[in-house]
Amino acid sequence: MSSTSCCQAISGPFFCRSRTSLRLIAVMAIAGALLLTPTASLQAGWKAGLSKAELTPRTDVWLAGYGSKRVATETLHPLWMKALALDDGAGHQVVLITSDFQGVPKGMSDRVFKQVKKKHGLQRHQIMFTFSHNHCGPRLGEDLIDYYQVEEAQEELVRKYTDRMVIVSVDLIGRALADLQPATIHTGQGRSTFAVNRRNNREADVPALLAAGKALVGPVDHTVPVMTVTGKDDNLRAILFGYACHPTTLSFTKWCGDYPGYAQVEIEKNHPGALAMFVNTCGGDQNPLPRRKLELCQKYGHMLAVGVEEALKKKPLRPVAPGLKTAFEYVPLAYQKLVTRETLTQAQKSSNRIERRWATRLLGKLDNGVKFSPTYPYPIHAWRLGKDTLMIGMGAETVVDFALRFKNEFGPRTWVCGYADDMISYIPSRRVWEEGGYEGGARLYEYGRPAYRWAGDVEKRIATSVHKLVKQVSK
Numbered sequence: 001m002s003s004t005s006c007c008q009a010i011s012g013p014f015f016c017r018s019r020t021s022l023r024l025i026a027v028m029a030i031a032g033a034l035l036l037t038p039t040a041s042l043q044a045g046w047k048a049g050l051s052k053a054e055l056t057p058r059t060d061v062w063l064a065g066y067g068s069k070r071v072a073t074e075t076l077h078p079l080w081m082k083a084l085a086l087d088d089g090a091g092h093q094v095v096l097i098t099s100d101f102q103g104v105p106k107g108m109s110d111r112v113f114k115q116v117k118k119k120h121g122l123q124r125h126q127i128m129f130t131f132s133h134n135h136c137g138p139r140l141g142e143d144l145i146d147y148y149q150v151e152e153a154q155e156e157l158v159r160k161y162t163d164r165m166v167i168v169s170v171d172l173i174g175r176a177l178a179d180l181q182p183a184t185i186h187t188g189q190g191r192s193t194f195a196v197n198r199r200n201n202r203e204a205d206v207p208a209l210l211a212a213g214k215a216l217v218g219p220v221d222h223t224v225p226v227m228t229v230t231g232k233d234d235n236l237r238a239i240l241f242g243y244a245c246h247p248t249t250l251s252f253t254k255w256c257g258d259y260p261g262y263a264q265v266e267i268e269k270n271h272p273g274a275l276a277m278f279v280n281t282c283g284g285d286q287n288p289l290p291r292r293k294l295e296l297c298q299k300y301g302h303m304l305a306v307g308v309e310e311a312l313k314k315k316p317l318r319p320v321a322p323g324l325k326t327a328f329e330y331v332p333l334a335y336q337k338l339v340t341r342e343t344l345t346q347a348q349k350s351s352n353r354i355e356r357r358w359a360t361r362l363l364g365k366l367d368n369g370v371k372f373s374p375t376y377p378y379p380i381h382a383w384r385l386g387k388d389t390l391m392i393g394m395g396a397e398t399v400v401d402f403a404l405r406f407k408n409e410f411g412p413r414t415w416v417c418g419y420a421d422d423m424i425s426y427i428p429s430r431r432v433w434e435e436g437g438y439e440g441g442a443r444l445y446e447y448g449r450p451a452y453r454w455a456g457d458v459e460k461r462i463a464t465s466v467h468k469l470v471k472q473v474s475k
């Protein structure tokens with residue numbers, strides 16, 4: 001698929017007003033600026049809108065991830081989608097969605113983007129649909145389709161649930177836009193240390209290493225980026241925060257948001273009336289270790305909430321001046337080698353049940369005349385807020401190297417959000433690709449892709465695009 005790009009500004013209501021109104025607004029703005037403090041006048045242009053919607057299934061849609069049939073037995077806390085709409089007062093708007101989903105597939109998010117464009121006029125570059133990758137959340141659409149045993153009744157439940165979530169997502173965005181009201185935005189940074197590089201530390205060894213006070217190894221990103229949205233009278237309306245780690249503390253049959261869910265519950269309790277929103281930054285190769293106990297999940301949620309609170313206490317937080325620029329494109333990521341009828345026929349004899357299901361499904365596609373594309377359209381966003389706050393949104397399970405690299409290249413006020421718009425697969429850096437293993441090796445069949453591996457230039461293609469988009473929003 002060819003690469004497309006868009007970076008156009010949209011016309012906001014400000015530009016539709018008459019000349020007389022414009023003159024009046026200009027006079028009022030000058031008069032207002034004289035009365036305001038320097039900080040307040042700096043922030044006069046932002047508007048923010050917020051909304052939330054519950055996504056806890058009402059049917060027996062299975063829990064997602066891990067490749068087994070899991071039917072929920074109870075709900076520990078509700079699951080949520082939350083939206084933050086921002087308007088810079090100069091005609092530019094964006095909407096960021098955070099959610100407790102395990103993986104939003106392209107088939108679902110594309111439907112949302114299409115409907116939002118029609119209903120609310122927002123273009124693709126103005127919406128980022130992130131998911132925490134919560135393994136105590138529900139299945140959605142074709143996400144990890146070959147992970148699960150095929151049961152027709154379950155497929156129907158997943159289809160119906162996904163249809164409902166499309167409607168809920170579009171409505172959520174509409175409500176956030178309808179809620180736009182004057183706001184100030186600040187950023188800060190905390191720290192939390194429970195994420196462990198799972199490629200470089202054996203899970204079974206971690207408790208003993210930690211107990212002995214020994215250092216764990218491998219790249220990690222323990223920063224907790226924080227952004228606050230404040231309304232009139234300094235009323236805290238939203239706290240957006242990020243962390244790079246898999247929400248895989250738990251593997252059971254109860255709905256909850258795993259550690260990000262517990263962190264959001266605690267932050268919202270600490271700040272009544274404010275919405276806590278979580279983005280998984282680049283946690284593709286990071287795990288919360290040790291794990292598998294509810295107490296540990298609650299502990300990590302608390303540790304993350306403490307990291308956020310520490311950032312909030314470091315007063316003053318840094319104000320973000322009004323101003324919004326957005327750029328987006330699909331980068332074609334190449335597969336190393338497309339599967340053939342022969343390789344799929346061979347894979348049907350695999351001892352791995354996921355690989356067998358994948359091979360049979362893809363053979364069916366070939367039988368129906370489907371031609372597989374040698375590339376996958378990988379979504380990348382660059383959003384510039386104010387002068388120097390940069391949000392890079394990347395599809396799928398990006399390993400931590402991407403966050404470390406882009407923060408190094410674009411500065412400490414850069415957020416690198418993984419798990420945006422499309423679940424796809426793991427996205428290895430060149431280092432991880434060369435090392436192979438779970439996140440870098442021949443495992444694309446688990447995600448239903450028509451190949452075993454990405455080509456070796458995945459990081460190069462992504463970095464080239466990110467630099468191009470960042471340049472566009474830096475003008």
Ligand SMILES: [Zn+2]
Nearest residue numbers: 133246284397
């Ligand atoms: Zn994962």
